[in-house]
Amino acid sequence: MRIALCQMAFWPTAISQSFEVLEKWAGAASTEKADLVVFPELFICGYLNAVSARELSLTGADLAGYLSNIARRHGIAICAGYSERKGEVLYNSAMLVDRDGIQRLNYRKMHLWGDLEKSLFSPGEPSAVAQIQPACSVGVLICYDLDIPAATQDLQRRGADMAVVISATGKDYSLVPRMQVPVRAYENSLCVAFCNHVGGGFAGESAVAAPDGSFLARGSAEEEELVLADFKIRDWHHYRSAHRYVDDQRVDYFPLRP
Structure with missing residues (x-):
């Protein structure tokens, strides 16, 4: 699987603008033969403006329609973050559609960061684990979720080969892409693909870490770019089978979610 992370400095003023930019980058990722663009x-x-979070919110059905068309045109799976509107309630959400435009999951951020997020959004529930290629299943986390070790562990226990993490991590927390991303990959023996904003105080440094904690790709701390990485899951089968730390967890003291 080739993964493309769209690290950008982007502050939209209209939904149409967001989808023009999304399609441009999805096309660029497709040209690079990526299977998934994040x-x-x-x-x-845009993150994090209370006005735009409300005014540029979408229902899940509306976003699915937009992403489905773009995914089919470019033959690429897409994962994107949005402000999801359901009645009067907002969620900080991420939707994943496959290359055929079929919605595979819609995840609502479980762990909300700071007073502003908590005042705008309601918390969600754990991500589904969805197969987007015959040999690769993914789950999604959003930013602060990665700080909660159990969230990544839960995806791994339910069969995820990859955790896709979309983020708005600031420069004060640059240890997240530098240290936390590879650690989460290592302790769960899965691939972690971390896509971050850049500019305006954001840390950038989008990255993909392999199951042994090594980096497959790392982005700049300052520049917009398409960060590309190849995760050859079959090459990691033996390593992952031999490094299933969760199997040795003392569940009599540290219970796991069924």
């Missing part, structure tokens, strides 16, 4: 946290509305 956009940062709240990409569709």
Whole structure:
């Protein structure tokens, strides 16, 4: 699987603008023969503006329609963050569609960061684990979720080969892409693909870490770019089978979610 992370400095003023930019980068990723293209946290509305989070919110059905068309045109799976509107309630969400435009999951951020997020959004529930290629299943986390070790562990236990993490991590927390991303990959023996905003105080440094914690790709701390990585899951089968730390967890003291 070739993964493309769209690290960008983007503050939209209209939904149409967001989808023009999304299609441009999806096309670029497709040209690079990527199988999956990932956009940062709240990409569709911009992070974090209370007005735009409301005014540029979308229902899940509306976003699925937009992403489905773009995915089919470019033959690429897409994961993008948005402000999801359901009635009067907002969620900080991420949707994943496959290359055929079929919605595979819609995840609502479980762990909300800071007073502003908590005042705008309601918390969600754990991500589904969805197969986007015959040999690769993925789950999604959003930013602060990665700080909660159990969230990544839960995806691994339910069969995820990859955790896709969309983020709006600031420069004060640059240890997240530098240290936390490879650690989460290593302790769960899975691939972690971390896509971040850049510029305006954001840390950038989007990265893909392999199951042994090594980096497959790392982005700049300053520049917009398409960060590309190849995750050859079959090459990691033996390593992952021999490094299933969760199997040795003392569940009598540390219970796991069924």
